[in-house]
Structure formats: structure tokens, C-alpha cells
Amino acid sequence: xxxxxxxxxxxxxxxxxxxxxxxxxxxxxxxxxxxxxxxxxxxxxxxxxxxxxxxxxxxxxxxxxxxxxxxxxxxxxxxxxxxxxxxxxxxxxxxxxxxxxxxxxxxxxxxxxxxxxxxxxxxxxxxxxxxxxxxxxxxxxxxxxxxxxxxxxxxxxxxxxxxxxxxxxxxxxxxxxxxxxxxxxxxxxxxxxxxxxxxxxxxxxxxxxxxxxxxxxxxxxxxx
Amino acid sequence: xxxxxxxxxxxxxxxxxxxxxxxxxxxxxxxxxxxxxxxxxxxxxxxxxxxxxxxxxxxxxxxxxxxxxxxxxxxxxxxxxxxxxxxxxxxxxxxxxxxxxxxxxxxxxxxxxxxxxxxxxxxxxxxxxxxxxxxxxxxxxxxxxxxxxxxxxxxxxxxxxxxxxxxxxxxxxxxxxxxxxxxxxxxxxxxxxxxxxxxxxxxxxxxxxxxxxxxxxxxxxxxxxxxxxxxxxxxxxxxxxxxxxxxxxxxxxxxxxxxxxxxxxxxxxxxxxxxxxxxxxxxxxxxxxxxxxxxxxxxxxxxxxxxxxxxxxxxxxxxxxxxxxxxxxxxxxxxxxxxxxxxxxxxxxxxxxxxxxxxxxxxxxxxxxxxxxxxxxxxxxxxxxxxxxx
Amino acid sequence: xxxxxxxxxxxxxxxxxxxxxxxxxxxxxxxxxxxxxxxxxxxxxxxxxxxxxxxxxxxxxxxxxxxxxxxxxxxxxxxxxxxxxxxxxxxxxxxxxxxxxxxxxxxxxxxxxxxxxxxxxxxxxxxxxxxxxxxxxxxxxxxxxxxxxxxxxxxxxxxxxxxxxxxxxxxxxxxxxxxxxxxxxxxxxxxxxxxxxxxxxxxxxxxxxxxxxxxxxxxxxxxxxxxxxxxxxxxxxxxxxxxxxxxxxxxxxxxxxxxxxxxxxxxxxxxxxxxxxxxxxxxxxxxxxxxxxxxxxxxxxxxxxxxxxxxxxxxxxxxxxxxxxxxxxxxxxxxxxxxxxxxxxxxxxxxxxxxxx
Numbered sequence: 025x026x027x028x029x030x031x032x033x034x035x036x037x038x039x040x041x042x043x044x045x046x047x048x049x050x051x052x053x054x055x056x057x058x059x060x061x062x063x064x065x066x067x068x069x070x071x072x073x074x075x076x077x078x079x080x081x082x083x084x085x086x087x088x089x090x091x092x093x094x095x096x097x098x099x100x101x102x103x104x105x106x107x108x109x110x111x112x113x114x115x116x117x118x119x120x121x122x123x124x125x126x127x128x129x130x131x132x133x134x135x136x137x138x139x140x141x142x143x144x145x146x147x148x149x150x151x152x153x154x155x156x157x158x159x160x161x162x163x164x165x166x167x168x169x170x171x172x173x174x175x176x177x178x179x180x181x182x183x184x185x186x187x188x189x190x191x192x193x194x195x196x197x198x199x200x201x202x203x204x205x206x207x208x209x210x211x212x213x214x215x216x217x218x219x220x221x222x223x224x225x226x227x228x229x230x231x232x233x234x235x236x237x238x239x240x241x242x243x244x245x246x247x248x
Numbered sequence: 249x250x251x252x253x254x255x256x257x258x259x260x261x262x263x264x265x266x267x268x269x270x271x272x273x274x275x276x277x278x279x280x281x282x283x284x285x286x287x288x289x290x291x292x293x294x295x296x297x298x299x300x301x302x303x304x305x306x307x308x309x310x311x312x313x314x315x316x317x318x319x320x321x322x323x324x325x326x327x328x329x330x331x332x333x334x335x336x337x338x339x340x341x342x343x344x345x346x347x348x349x350x351x352x353x354x355x356x357x358x359x360x361x362x363x364x365x366x367x368x369x370x371x372x373x374x375x376x377x378x379x380x381x382x383x384x385x386x387x388x389x390x391x392x393x394x395x396x397x398x399x400x401x402x403x404x405x406x407x408x409x410x411x412x413x414x415x416x417x418x419x420x421x422x423x424x425x426x427x428x429x430x431x432x433x434x435x436x437x438x439x440x441x442x443x444x445x446x447x448x449x450x451x452x453x454x455x456x457x458x459x460x461x462x463x464x465x466x467x468x469x470x471x472x473x474x475x476x477x478x479x480x481x482x483x484x485x486x487x488x489x490x491x492x493x494x495x496x497x498x499x500x501x502x503x504x505x506x507x508x509x510x511x512x513x514x515x516x517x518x519x520x521x522x523x524x525x526x527x528x529x530x531x532x533x534x535x536x537x538x539x540x541x542x543x544x545x546x547x548x549x550x551x552x553x554x555x556x557x558x559x560x561x562x563x564x565x566x567x568x569x570x571x572x573x574x575x576x577x578x579x580x581x582x583x584x585x586x587x588x589x590x591x592x593x594x595x596x597x598x599x600x601x602x603x604x605x606x607x608x609x610x611x612x613x614x615x616x617x618x619x620x621x622x623x624x625x626x627x628x629x630x631x632x633x634x635x636x637x638x
Numbered sequence: 639x640x641x642x643x644x645x646x647x648x649x650x651x652x653x654x655x656x657x658x659x660x661x662x663x664x665x666x667x668x669x670x671x672x673x674x675x676x677x678x679x680x681x682x683x684x685x686x687x688x689x690x691x692x693x694x695x696x697x698x699x700x701x702x703x704x705x706x707x708x709x710x711x712x713x714x715x716x717x718x719x720x721x722x723x724x725x726x727x728x729x730x731x732x733x734x735x736x737x738x739x740x741x742x743x744x745x746x747x748x749x750x751x752x753x754x755x756x757x758x759x760x761x762x763x764x765x766x767x768x769x770x771x772x773x774x775x776x777x778x779x780x781x782x783x784x785x786x787x788x789x790x791x792x793x794x795x796x797x798x799x800x801x802x803x804x805x806x807x808x809x810x811x812x813x814x815x816x817x818x819x820x821x822x823x824x825x826x827x828x829x830x831x832x833x834x835x836x837x838x839x840x841x842x843x844x845x846x847x848x849x850x851x852x853x854x855x856x857x858x859x860x861x862x863x864x865x866x867x868x869x870x871x872x873x874x875x876x877x878x879x880x881x882x883x884x885x886x887x888x889x890x891x892x893x894x895x896x897x898x899x900x901x902x903x904x905x906x907x908x909x910x911x912x913x914x915x916x917x918x919x920x921x922x923x924x925x926x927x928x929x930x931x932x933x934x935x936x937x938x939x940x941x942x943x944x945x946x947x948x949x950x951x952x953x954x955x956x957x958x959x960x961x962x963x964x965x966x967x968x969x970x971x972x973x974x975x976x977x978x979x980x981x982x983x984x985x986x987x988x989x990x991x992x993x994x995x
């Protein structure tokens with residue numbers, strides 16, 4: 025939904041609502057959606073073009089502590105968890121893109137968090153990544169975004185316009201592919217069958233689940 | 249990598265070898281020194297490429313990734329309880345502290361709160377992991393400067409804290425003790441009394457080290473005014489923990505954030521220092537360690553009785569949603585952004601680790617310093633490789 | 639120890655010249671290696687360990703006393719590695735240069751009234767000159783290793799060792815003025831026959847009157863040995879091992895022994911210059927001059943020297959295990975701006991008092 029249809033402000037969290045108001049004033053139509061959990065947290069979604077301006081606006085409002093920046097790939101993994109018995113036929117998994125909080129129209133979204141150390145709260149900002157996979161860079165507002173954008177680039181393939189030196193941070197120079205994308209398989213589960221297959225516990229039926237025993241026994245840790 | 253061809257693998261290996269080999273030609277404009285992944289000073293496999301003009305650094309860049317384990321990808325194939333075994337190993341010196349923000353995020357999505365006793369014990373173990381972690385830092389500081397004795401004292405006294413953690417959780421380094429809804433077990437008998445003794449001992453250790461190392465004139469001349477980071481630069485890079493407080497920013501997530509932990513039930517002082525140099529960072533950490541021992545004492549005094557686990561279903565399915573929780577870990581601010589789709593495991597976990605931001609400032613702060621100061625600055629910023637590389 | 643041919647000898651038979659030379663050589667080796675072994679075991683293995691709240695090596699021999707032999711054996715049997723790009727000849731002779739300078743240094747130290755290797759009239763001059771030869775060894779080790787860390791270590795060593803030669807020399811000048819001679823034997827005699835305001839009870843060890851010189855000398859020795867707080871050339875946490883990085887096996891053993899042997903020999907020299915050397919105050923036994931001293935002093939002298947050497951080395955090692963290291967520029971400014979002016983002041987005051995008083 026766009027700014028004109030903003031939901032009615034929830035009572036009791038004037039601080040966070042004030043942030044939304046100020047962003048609306050600075051970005052206008054750039055502010056697409058917001059999600060407020062009162063007294064807990066605030067999510068804001070902006071348009072792709074307003075991504076860098078959102079950073080500047082938030083910094084001007086006092087959010088000068090840069091927490092992190094990364095990306096989300098909303099497509100579920102077609103490979104599943106790789107814990108199924110390979111001899112058993114399994115159905116192909118759905119790869120329908122379903123976005124999360126504050127919605128989204130694209131498969132990839134970048135998100136970042138900034139904090140105000142004087143007023144003691146932070147904001148998570150999200151934006152859709154267009155099919156060209158190009159986003160403006162946050163470096164003009166927050167110098168610390170440098171490494172985060174490099175990591176996002178190598179893991180998801182998103183380029184940041186205005187980044188001085190967008191090369192790999194973790195991966196070796198010749199690496200091909202973007203590992204954190206859901207269609208990049210987790211090779212350790214592809215190479216050989218997962219050792220825990222024989223011990224996989226069948227899903228309990230609904231009756232047992234509602235019963236809810238007092239102690240939750242942790243599941244056995246699995247090998248990678 | 250099975251995806252690369254033979255030719256690509258060989259060329260990758262050759263490129264890495266050429267990269268890592270120390271350059272023999274002396275360029276008179278400046279020498280490129282590779283403080284390589286294997287080095288006695290870097291806490292792990294961090295590589296710093298420095299271009300030197302004599303003994304002065306003209307340009308320096310840290311190259312992380314030698315220990316990248318792909319944690320964010322690995323969490324996507326695990327169930328929620330399995331993720332705790334994994335994230336224990338991010339900051340391996342203060343490992344209980346790594347589990348806590350993730351568990352809190354999952355509990356926030358499930359709308360479950362751990363019972364009061366569990367919250368107190370979680371906070372106590374959190375502070376113990378801080379003492380263990382920063383205790384090592386204090387000793388390690390001496391070794392980086394050349395004083396070989398404090399590190400042995402640090403290890404000797406840290407053993408007591410590790411014994412406590414082992415007594416409660418069963419693991420010295422990787423407790424894996426936190427569960428969604430509470431803790432795995434209650435405390436053993438006699439643990440509370442033993443902890444009080446150990447806290448007294450750690451206070452003595454802090455005093456000893458303050459005298460031996462911090463009072464030493466050479467140490468002071470090596471660290472004062474070395475690597476000054478002003479507050480606004482620190483904030484824009486996301487420096488956290490003692491590094492930020494040493495630049496004068498009064499920001500402590502234990503005090504300034506409302507979390508279902510027991511920090512709001514105790515009185516403690518948040519230490520800051522206006523200078524922002526290496527001395528300030530080291531000094532703030534020393535004071536914080538002492539403060540942690542006092543926090544543990546207060547928590548032990550107020551430990552409530554009761555269960556240590558809330559009612560959660562046997563098979564944990566976290567409802568769909570997104571949550572962000574961060575805590576004041578020994579290294580800085582560590583947080584988890586957990587995206588859940590209602591499955592047994594998370595859909596995506598973004599791990600915000602403190603050392604990643606702390607070391608990203610290295611190329612800014614290392615310009616124009618001497619070679620020995622590189623070591624001093626990195627030692628005072630304090631990172632753990634697992635935290636940078638995840 | 640060897641006796642000079644012109645005085646009464648302890649053994650019944652006259653020792654032929656080749657025998658004397660052999661004894662001198664063996665004595666010299668013992669004089670260098672015995673202190674090295676003592677220092678390594680007592681201070682490096684045990685004192686450092688106890689300071690650090692641990693026991694140190696305990697396995698080899700009772701209380702780890704054979705550890706040094708075990709280490710020597712280990713190093714001797716290691717592969718001889720010379721880096722490919724290194725200048726092989728220079729790389730191989732560098733540790734020899736350092737070790738040889740130590741042996742050359744010990745020949746001028748007197749261990750008793752007749753127990754000395756050589757008795758140069760300008761013994762002090764010779765000692766200080768030879769002490770600088772090891773600098774060359776360190777420099778060429780750093781350069782020839784074809785390793786940037788070694789080069790940095792070698793360059794730092796060049797600056798540091800040359801800078802700290804000066805305070806060492808100037809501190810000794812005060813002793814020479816006070817003793818009136820550059821002959822080390824004469825300096826010992828001067829201390830042991832001296833009097834403090836007419837009282838000869840403890841002689842006149844120059845540490846009392848040349849206290850500032852003693853302090854400067856010990857600091858300069860610490861720097862000459864590249865021990866912390868002056869171990870920038872080695873700087874383990876930055877340069878891995880500095881100029882010694884590429885050395886392994888037997889060559890590293892030579893550097894290692896040279897480090898501790900030189901510490902011992904410099905401690906001998908400091909004992910001679912400041913603590914009264916091999917002697918006790920002559921007034922205890924009613925001696926007046928060197929000729930009066932009994933022959934048994936030739937056996938007791940080395941023992942006394944060993945004790946004084948151990949005490950001084952203990953201080954060197956104690957400081958070594960406690961202090962962090964100086965940065966190179968702080969180290970240099972300390973030498974040039976603090977130590978040299980102080981030592982010149984010391985000389986001036988000594989000279990004035992010597993002439994006036």
C-alpha cells in the first residue's frame with residue numbers, strides 16, 4: 025500500500041510513529057509500507073529509488089549507528105533440506121515467492137538496520153531489488169556499509185551503484201555463483217546422503233502436538 | 249568445489265599461492281607486507297595487506313574469509329534447536345552469549361517467555377562468558393605488546409570460570425545449553441557458592457592486571473593516542489561494545505533495551521572513556537570485566553526458585569514472522585534477524601556479528617600508523633575470527 | 639682456567655705452550671657455554687615459568703634439568719633449510735659471526751688474579767669494540783633471508799643496536815675515569831682496594847659511585863641483547879622472529895646460544911666493571927696489591943664471577959619477562975634523548991669529582 029493509505033497509528037508508540045511520519049515527509053511516495061509492533065520494533069519498506077535517500081533521512085533523524093545491511097531471497101529452496109532419503113521419490117517443492125513483513129514484489133529484497141543510540145531504538149528498512157539487481161549504495165550516509173554491501177554482492181549477486189570497490193569479501197576470486205541464493209544448493213547435502221536419514225522422526229499427528237508435554241526435548245543435533 | 253572444472257581449480261590454487269607468497273622484490277616506493285593468515289599476532293586467520301613506507305603504513309586492508317563457514321546457509325537446513333549447536337561456534341570464547349539472541353528471537357516469534365529462574369541463569373551464564381572472553385583478551389593484550397607474563401595469569405584465572413560453565417552446562421567452550429523456552433537443566437548443587445568464590449578471584453585478577461599491565465609505562469606509551477576513533481566514525485561503521493564506549497558513546501544494550509533477561513534487575517555501571525584510543529578500549533574492557541563480576545554476584549543473590557523451562561511443544565515450530573534481537577555480547581553487539589515461515593527451521597537467519605563491523609574500520613584507522621601499532625590497534629579492537637567470518 | 643706463564647703455577651709440571659693454548663680454548667668455551675646453560679635453565683625454563691604460575695619443563699631429567707640437552711639434540715638433528723632466494727653464503731655465516739663475537743668478548747674478562755685469557759692494556763676498548771661485531775651478524779641475517787619480516791627485523795636491529803652502543807660506551811667511560819685504567823684487571827683491583835671515606839670494609843665497587851653509569855649500562859645491555867623491552871628486532875607478535883625467522887635447526891641453535899651466552903658475557907663484564915669482578919675486598923684478607931693475592935683465589939674467583947653474573951642476568955631476565963616492548967621510535971628517542979645526555983652528564987660529574995676530590 026502506498027503512503028496515502030497508511031494504517032491508523034497504534035497507540036502508545038509515538039516515538040516510532042514519529043519516525044514513520046518524518047520518513048513520509050522526506051521520501052514522499054518512496055515510503056511504501058511500514059509495520060509497527062508497539063514498544064518492540066519498527067519495519068519500513070521503501071522503494072528502490074528511495075533506498076539511499078532513506079539512509080540519509082534516517083541519519084538526519086538521529087539514526088547514526090549503522091547496524092547491518094544484507095539481502096533476503098524470498099524464493100523457497102527447490103532442494104529442500106537435503107535430509108530426505110534419496111531412494112524415495114519426492115515431490116518437487118514449491119518455489120513460489122512469498123514475501124514477509126511489509127510485503128514485497130520481487131524475489132530479492134535488501135534490508136538494513138540502523139539504531140539511534142540516544143533514543144535507544146532502531147529501524148529495519150527494506151527495499152525491493154529490481155530484476156537488474158542494481159541498488160544504490162549506502163556508503164554516502166554510512167561508511168560502514170562498505171563491507172556489508174560487498175558481502176551482499178558476493179552472496180546474492182546484487183550490485184550497488186556508487187560502491188568504490190565491489191569485490192568478493194569471503195569467497196575466493198574465481199568463485200562462480202552466489203551462495204546464499206536459494207537456488208544455489210548446499211553442496212554438503214548434495215554430495216552424499218544426510219547421515220541422519222535413518223533417525224528422522226516422523227511428524228507427530230495433530231493430537232499429540234496439542235498435548236504439549238512440559239519438557240521440550242531438544243532434537244539430536246544433525247551433521248552438516 | 250565440485251562446480252569448478254579442473255582448470256579452474258588449478259588456476260584458483262595458483263592465484264592463492266601467488267597472492268600469499270611474500271614478495272621479494274623491494275619496491276622503493278613502498279613495500280607490501282602481507283601480515284598473512286598464519287601469523288602469531290592475528291587471533292586466527294586474518295590477513296592484512298599493508299603497504300609500508302619504511303615503518304609507516306601508507307595503506308592497509310584486512311582480508312577476511314579464511315574461516316568462512318557459511319553459517320547463514322547452514323541455518324537454513326536446520327531445525328531451530330539444531331541451530332544453537334551451530335551458532336555456539338561463532339564467537340568461540342564466549343559461546344553461551346552467541347546462543348542467547350537467537351533463542352530470544354525465536355521466543356519472540358513464538359510469544360513464549362522463559363520463566364524468571366531461567367532468565368536469571370541465562371544472564372549469569374551470559375556474564376560468565378563475558379568474563380571468560382574478555383579475561384583472555386586482557387592477557388592477550390600483553391602478549392601482543394611483548395609482555396609474556398600476563399597471558400599466563402589470564403589463562404590460569406579463566407580456567408575457574410570455564411570450570412563453572414562446565415559445571416552448569418557440561419561444556420567448557422560450547423555449552424549449547426539454551427533452549428527455546430528456557431534452559432536444558434537447572435544448576436547443580438554448590439554451584440552458586442563456587443561462583444561467588446570465583447567472582448572474588450576474578451576481581452583480584454582484574455586488580456592484578458590493572459597493576460601489572462595497565463600501570464606499566466611502556467604499555468601506556470604504546471597504547472595512548474594510538475588508533476584514535478572519533479565517535480561519529482565509530483557509529484557510522486557500526487563499532488560496538490567496548491570499542492564504541494571507549495569513543496565516548498554511552499550505549500549499552502543491557503541497560504538500554506528491554507529484553508526478557510535479568511539485567512534490569514541489577515545495578516551496574518556502564519563504563520565509557522572520552523579518548524577513543526587503544527588505551528581507552530583496553531581500559532573500558534577491564535572495567536567491564538570487573539563490573540560483570542559484580543553483576544553476577546547480584547544475580548546470585550536474587551536468584552528466584554522455580555522451573556527452568558516454559559511449556560513449549562515437543563516439536564518446535566516457530567510461527568511465521570520476522571524478529572530481530574541483539575544483545576551486548578562480549579565482543580560487541582551481536583544480533584540475529586530470524587525469518588520464519590512456520591516450519592521446523594528458520595527460512596533465513598542473518599547473523600550480525602560484532603567483529604565484522606569492528607574490523608571493517610581497520611582500513612580507515614590503520615592509515616599512517618607504524619607497523620607495531622597495527623598490532624596494538626587490532627589487539628585493542630579485539631576480534632574473534634569466527635565472529636568476522638561466520 | 640689458564641694461568642699465565644710468568645707466575646707460580648698450581649700444577650707441579652710446566653705446561654707446554656700448546657697445552658696452554660688448548661686449555662685457553664677449552665676454558666673459553668666453558669666460560670661461554672656454562673653461563674649460557676645456567677641462564678637458560680635457571681631463568682628461562684624455571685624463573686620465567688614460576689613467574690607465570692607454571693612449572694616449566696619437568697620431563698627431561700630431574701626437574702627438567704636435562705631439557706637444554708634435549709633441546710640441543712633436537713635442533714641438531716633438524717633439516718638444514720636455506721630459503722631458495724636467500725644469499726646462501728651470507729645466510730650461513732651470519733649466526734657464526736654473532737657467536738664468534740661472543741667468544742672473542744669473553745677472552746678479555748679476568749676470572750682471577752692469574753686466571754685470565756688475555757690481559758690487554760686497553761681491555762675495555764677491545765671489549766666494547768668487539769661487542770659491536772654481533773650487530774653485523776644480525777644485519778646480514780636479516781638481509782640475506784629473502785624474507786620481508788627478516789628484513790624489517792634486521793633494519794630495526796641496525797638502528798637499535800647502533801643507537802644503544804653509545805650509551806654503553808659512555809657509561810663505561812665513567813668507570814675508566816674513576817679506575818684510571820682501561821685494563822680490566824686493574825679495574826678489579828681498583829675496586830677491591832678502594833675505600834669509601836677511608837673505610838675499606840667493602841672496597842669501592844663502582845656501582846656505588848657510578849650508580850647512574852651502572853643503570854645506563856644495564857639498560858644498554860638489555861638493548862644490545864635485543865631483549866624485551868627492547869626486542870623490536872625480534873618482536874614475536876609482529877615479525878614472527880624478526881631476523882631469525884628463516885633460521886632453523888643448527889643455525890637457530892647458534893643464535894639461541896649466542897643470545898644467552900652474550901647475556902652472560904655482558905653480565906661478566908658488568909660484574910668486572912661495577913661489582914668488583916672476581917674479587918672480594920682485599921682488606922678482608924689483608925692484601926695490598928695484586929701480587930699479594932693468594933693462589934686459591936684463582937679457583938674462588940670464577941665461582942664468585944659466576945655468582946655475580948647470575949645475579950645480574952637474573953635482573954636482565956626479570957625485566958625481560960615483565961615488560962612489554964617499546965615501539966621503534968620510542969626506543970630510539972629513549973636512547974638519543976635520555977640515555978646519551980645522562981651518560982655524558984655522568985662523565986662530566988665523574989671527571990670533575992676525580993680531579994677536584
